[in-house]
Structures are given as structure tokens and as C-alpha cells.
Amino acid sequence: MPRPPLSLSDYRAAIGSEIGRSDWVLIDQPMIDAFAALTGDNQYIHIDPVRARESPLRGTVAHGFLTLAIIGGLGPKVIPPIEGTKIGYNYGFNSIRLVTPVPSGSRIRAIFIAKGAEQRAPGQVTLTFGVTVEIEGRIKPALVAEWLTLMVSE
Template sequence: MAETITRDAYIKLVGQEIGVSSWFLVDQNRIDAFAEVTEDHQFIHVDPERAARETPFGTTIAHGFLSLSLMSAFAYEVLPSIAGTTMSVNYGFDKLRFVSPVRSGARVRGRFILTDATLRAPNELLSRTSVTVEIEGETKPALVADWLGLIFSA
């Protein structure tokens, strides 16, 4: 996890890139495990032979929601903690687009830009972060998102 900073220091980061995670491997084992948890067994995700034959991807691809779900791991690795935080919650997305498929065996990482941080109450900060999930060696990202979080303090 990244450093701990004050809420005021966090707010001053608006407009800046605040972190880029390390690369995470999205292999067939991870895709299969996600398919089991979500009960989404579409062949483009879980059948390498059929996906190679019947899709333009040449192999299986990760579920879009798997790529999205990895954003939490990326964030824990690189986003600063705010001193005095009692709880943070995912507040959703104002924009989310799946731009490119993540082929089995690819590596992805998250790039975070803090675009807004607004106090909604004395102990409640609404954070808006532009996130790009990049695919190693690809020009287009896996996804782009405008991610909202609520950060509560004592």
C-alpha cells in the first residue's frame, strides 16, 4: 500500500496522476476462477480451443467484469491512504467503457488520476478517480472508468 497522507494533502492531488500499479497476470486459471464465482461460462472465456476457432481473439478473453474487479487490487497497491479514515466504500461509476479485450496470458495494470475530491459533510469525502486499465504491449486499454468513492473519517 502507498503512503498515508492528510485529507487536505489528498484534495491537493486533484488533477494529478496519483499512481500506476504493477502488472497483474490474467491467465486462464484466473479467468476460470472468475467464471466459477460469477457463473459466467461463455465459451469465449473458458474454452480455449473453441475461442481460437470461432473468435477473432485467437484465444480466450477475460470477462470485462474481471478486468473491472482488478481495479480494487490496483488501487490498494498505489492509492494513498488518508489519515483518520474510518471506512471507504465504492460509490459506483459515472462512466465505464470496456475498450479492448484482455486475452488470456496478458498482463494488465491500473493508472489513476484524481479528478475531484469534494467534502459532502465534515466527515465524508467524495473522491472521483479516472482509471485506465492498460494491457501490456497494447495501444488501447482494456477499460476506462470514472470511479467514485466515499471516504469517511472520524
């Protein structure tokens, strides 16, 4: 459930702090297969469990872009909006690193750190977040990124 809105000054005061942490999300083979079908990325390490068992990965893994795409659904559930804004848009990434493959059947969650909050124009605020996607039970994260969102009042 989304948090109540924060003022721009409250966001700025939170810079360097965790601003949201998602629930765990299961990344199972049907999700991976559906993503492969949508994107046309049918590499065997994603969609062929038998062949993938013989690979260095020892089984199928999620597409890196699937892991990245999930951020867009998790963020709005846990990141509070800016007071007075009506909608947020994905504005891009300053950096993305796919650190560790996500094995099929794993659970992941995203942790969002406030890194910036800048007024762009009247009714527009750009928020910058450090994002770490963790894999349950693993030390290394699946992904680390710096994500930009644009909050708009109209």
C-alpha cells in the same frame, strides 16, 4: 504499499495528475475460469481455449467485469487515503468503457488520475478518479472509467 495519507487540500491540488499506478497483474486462465465459476458467465470465449482459438479473438479473454473488479484491489494499494479517514468504500462509477479485450496470459495495470475530492458530510469525503487499465504491450487500454470512492473517518 499504500502511500502516506494526504490532506483534502493536497488531494484537490493533485486534481488532473496521476495519483497512483499499480504493478502489473497477470490475468491467466485459472483466474478467468475462477471468475466464470463465481459469476456463472461461462461463455466459450472465456473458458474454452480450443473453441476460442477459432473465434475472431484468437483465444480466451478475460471477462470485462473481471477487468473492472480488479480495480477494487489495485486502487487501495497505490492511492493515498485522506488524512483522518479510517476506511474507503467503492461508491460506484460515473462511466465505464470496456475498450479492448484482455487475452488470457496478459498483464494489466491500472493508472489512477485524481479528478475530484469533495467533502460530503463531516467525516466523509468522496474521491473521483479517472482510471485507465492498460494491457502490457498494447496501445489501446482494456478499460477506461470514472470511479468514485467514499472515505469515512468512523
